[in-house]
Amino acid sequence: MMTVLSFFNYWIVVVLMMIGFYCVIARGNMVKKVMGLNLFQTSVFILFISAGKIVGGSTPIVREGVELYSNPLPHVLILTAIVVGVATTAVGLALTVRINEAYGSIEDDHLGDEDDGDEQ
Amino acid sequence: MTITELMPFSVLVPLIASLVCALLPGRFWPWAVTLVATITSAVIAAITLPAAAQVTLSYAFGNWPPPIGIEYRVDAANAFVALLVAGMAAVALPWAKKSVDREVPERQGAFYALFLLALSGLLGITLSGDAFNIFVFLEISSLATYGLIAHGSDRRALLASFRYLIMGTVGATFLLIGIGFLYVMTGTLNLADLAERLPEVRDTSTVRAALAFIIVGMGLKLAMLPLHLWLPNAYTYAPSFVTVFLAGTATKVALYVMLRFVFTVFAPDWSFVVLPLSTVLMILAVAGMFAGSWVAMFQPNIKRMLAYSSVAQVGYMVLGVSLVSIVGLTAAFLHLFNHALMKTALFMAVGTVIYQVGSGHLKDFRGLGRTMPWTLTAFALAGLSIIGVPLTAGFVSKWYLIQAALDQGQWFLVVLILITSLMAIVYIWRVIEAAWFQERPGNQPAAGEAPLALLIPTWVLVALNFYFGIDTRLTVGGATAAAEALLGGGMAP
Amino acid sequence: MKLARIIEFLISKRSLLAVIMLVLMAALVLADIILPPAYTRFPWEAISGFAAFFGFVACAALIFFSRFLGEWLLYRDEDYYDDHE
Amino acid sequence: MITSDWIHPSLVLIAGTLVVPLLKGRAMQTWMVLLPLAVLGVLWLAQPGEYGQMAFLGMELVTGRVDDLSMVFGWVFSTVLLIGAIYALHVNDQVQHVAAFLYGASALGVVFAGDLITLYVFWELMVITSVWLIWRRGSEVSFNAGFRYLVIHAVGGVVLLAGIIMFQFETGTTRFDQIDADGPAFWLILAAFMINAAVPPLHAWLTDAYPEATVTGAVFMSALTTKTAVYTLIRGYPGTEMLVWLGAFMTLYGVTFAMLSNDIRRLLSYHIVSQVGYMVAGVGLGTALALSGSASHAFTHILYKALLFMGAGAVIHMTGRSKLSELGGLYRYMPWTFVLYLVGGVSISAFPLFSGYVSKTMIVEAAAVDGRALIWLMLAVASAGTFLSTTLKLPYKTWLGEDSGLRPQEAPWNMLLAMSIAAALCFLIGIFPGLLYALLPEPVDFDAYTMSVFLKEMQLLLFTGLAFCLLLKYVGGGPKISLDVDWLYRRGGPRLISATGTAIVTADRAVRRVALGQLMRLTSHMERKHGRDGKLAKSWPIGSMALWTAIVLAMLLTFGVWR
Structure with a gap:
């Protein structure tokens, strides 16, 4: 029981990841899909950041009287990953807007069917 | 300036040029800047390859020594792939001018900027020796690619782009999860450093899970069956130039990343043992070869047909990998290179037809053999290469693949490879039959031969297909060096 | 056409030609009977006139066998493949 | 080079x-x-x-x-x-x-x-x-x-x-x-x-x-x-035993089907099969004499078969017809083609003084030297059959026989010239077989012009002719085509493929129905609790892509990680 609880951060990650992935799989609405994707990515960010936490460690800013710092590298990495995630979200939402203009709907459910043609 | 210092510029030049490009108005200057940047990249990559084949080059960014700083670490394997990517881009760009003018008439500055971003991202992935850096470049190139695909004139391009975005992000995030697991276990992100530290901790489920996540993530970007579903639409509805570029480069780079992790970071004698990787990859590869070829035989849209053919060809490469031997990896690298040559030539020929006729449907190919003989002959000759007729590049890679299969005593693979080659004859033949043996219907406009600006690059690639089918020193040498760089010169069990 | 007339002439004399042929054939069989067989690798090589007999039987057999085969199994109308291709 | x-x-x-x-x-x-x-x-x-x-x-x-x-x-x-x-x-x-x-x-x-x-x-x-x-x-x-x-x-x-x-x-x-x-x-x-x-x-x-x-x-x-x-x-x-039997079978197969052919070039094509049978049988015998026989028979065959195809081609070129049942009585109009064709005919039938004689007898002799009685008999039947259809039936029905009412011109000069060259070569080789034998890899220890070989061959051929004349009205033919192995892929194959295709589609549907049904049952439970309007089993494009991703990942994880 203790081990399960002591890994609670990973459980949160797993649960968030599953919810996000389920959204991507099961939701037809494109905005919801993008949100699911965000959730999915965020779970990974938490994974990185929580791994960088050292018990008893302080925020990784150099100051007087503090010896033990958390690992700063994951934060830096995740800052970059967040930027990437934001960009992805932006592109995804922009595409959603364009799809709404072109099709009049953002339900991914059989959107392509109305175009006659070569999808088999 | 030494080669080591020059090397990062093949990534930086297109990155910087893309900023310039985004601001340029009109139709000529964006293209010209892109061309210059791309050729510069290609030249640098060409200079790097011979040096990297000798000794592994290492460049530390900002003079932070690895493993703390970001390192560009180039051996024969990345140099080979980087040359392929930059070279394909450089060959495709002269072709791009007319086609892009037709299909993306407005805001070409942004379009070419996206292209340069994608190129720089792909090159960054190949050259970087830092796992997280690979993820970042992967996302840069992917985001640019989504934008490029969305430029297609058909509204389905938007849908294809969106679906690719979702799947691509899922794939990249899987890669990130894998990298995260590795970082948690080893505390480093440098690939070479990871390879050193992993053996101590590799008997943990975390490391095994990392391998699984990385393989699935890259399998997605690589369009390995059954993770290929995004690819056909993306290739079909993207502007012709984007398809030409992606077909030769994007999946190849993804394959490279997968190989880099499986072979260099995790040693093959570990990664192929803990997961039933060889079996899984072989089954998926064979399934991809068959399913891709099978579906391609019935596609009415030629771009889509070639896209499915790509799924099949990815199957050949993965098959080479799954054999876990020097010859198998050599075959995979050879096919990676040769497939880029032939598929780019084929997509160029189809793009040329689309430029002249306005459609890539099989029914619009009818009777074109007489009015566009050069374009369609180029298609037929590149088709010979994809079938694997001797004297073409396709034969060389299939030959090595078959040798690799025979070395392992896998006779049935030889049969499967030959059967799928026969299927390739069928789908290439459909186009030839329509072009030469059917009359052009009266209600369709007659089309004349395409302009030279489109024909010459296409024929250059066709000629390369035959050149590398006869003179195999460069390709086989490069591929063998790449395979040895990954396998460390030894044979895995 | 001179050659055509020669052929015409030969055809008009076909009964004479037939007689000449029959005489020739008889002579061949006679020669085979008179001359001793050069080899006897197979038993029938010792039989005089076996080749003549064999030729006749083989020809008759082929004619009837092929005809039988055709009528029994293989003959189809000339447009047999047309309606499906 | x-x-x-x-x-x-x-x-x-x-x-x-x-x-x-x-x-x-x-x-x-x-x-x-x-x-x-x-x-x-x-x-x-x-x-x-x-x-x-x-x-x-x-x-x-x-x-x-x-x-x-x-x-x-x-x-x-x-x-x-x-x-x-x-x-x-x-x-x-x-x-x-x-x-x-x-x-x-x-x-x-x-x-x-x-x-x-x-x-x-x-x-x-x-x-x-x-x-x-x-x-x-x-x-x-x-x-x-x-x-x-x-x-x-x-x-x-x-x-x-x-x-x-x-x-x-x-x-x-x-x-x-x-x-x-x-x-x-x-x-x-x-x-x-x-x-x-x-x-x-x-x-x-x-x-x-x-x-x-x-x-x-x-x-x-x-x-x-x-x-x-x-x-x-x-x-x-050389010397592959199977080929002896296949070759002998080929010779008979060819002549039998040639008897059934109505198209003149199809008839000649079946005789290619038959003649190549001799060569294949010679390869199978594998002795020096047999191999020389095969090589020289290939040599002579090319010349006389080209001559026969040229003769038949000239008829098709000048009349536009290619069916025996539509031809007849052409000797008045195309006499040169007729005579040159006959040279090819007697060559393929191995009449003495013509090229086929000096090469085919060599293979037959090789079979005899090897003591293969059955093969020898089969080859002899095929000889009779060759004479029967190429030299008797085809020319008879084309140039003689019933007048078809066609009035073509003689073939153009270049066709006749080409045929004459081929006919001259057939004749030349027939008279001076040494010229051909000198080209062969092995020295040839065989003389076609011995009394014994000559007598046998002449008897065989002439009595075949007699049988033909007597049985003329029984010779098959008429405006028909005959089925051959190509039926398998022209009619049989397509039928089989469409049948298997239907079977595969049905099976695929059934499998998917069962698999999806299982999946749906699994998820509908989840869905009743967690989803308002979402249905996992519906195949959304992205949904199915992501689902596959999950499946592959799950496979790898279950097999590799939590063992």
């Missing part, structure tokens, strides 16, 4: 062919005659040896191996190219000329190839060039026939390639001498050679396609494809 004492004849031909599209009229005609002459000249200069070595994928290619065996075929191929070119002089279709010359070049490339890779390249080139000789007939029937021809040879090519790869793997070399591998390599290469040699049941491409080829193209085709296969069999498979 070019040294002082070796210029590859294929190279000469290919280079010369490139000029053809630039020429017109008289200049082109002159060029078409000069080109085969140049090849003959190149062969005249060729010295035995090996030339044109190249390295390719770590193998050594030998593009030119000149020895007696390859020279025999080299000579006759270039001769028939000359004859065929003269026969085609009046044709104003450069595609056909280019195809014919390239086809000849590839056939020469095959016989001079010293390794299997070079052989394979020319082997395939032979297919893609010759198919144009069928397609240029321009009818839908010929297009379909050509397409079937192409498909079968494509399959044959793949089989050959597979065999070569395994051969290379097994022996470490691709040198083409007697194939001494065992296991699949031996059989695959043999099967590919047998497809081209038209060994039943792999023969139907020939009798299907040749009658639909152009008048002039069929002349080249009758000479080259099957005989290159005979060459490769002589080189690679």
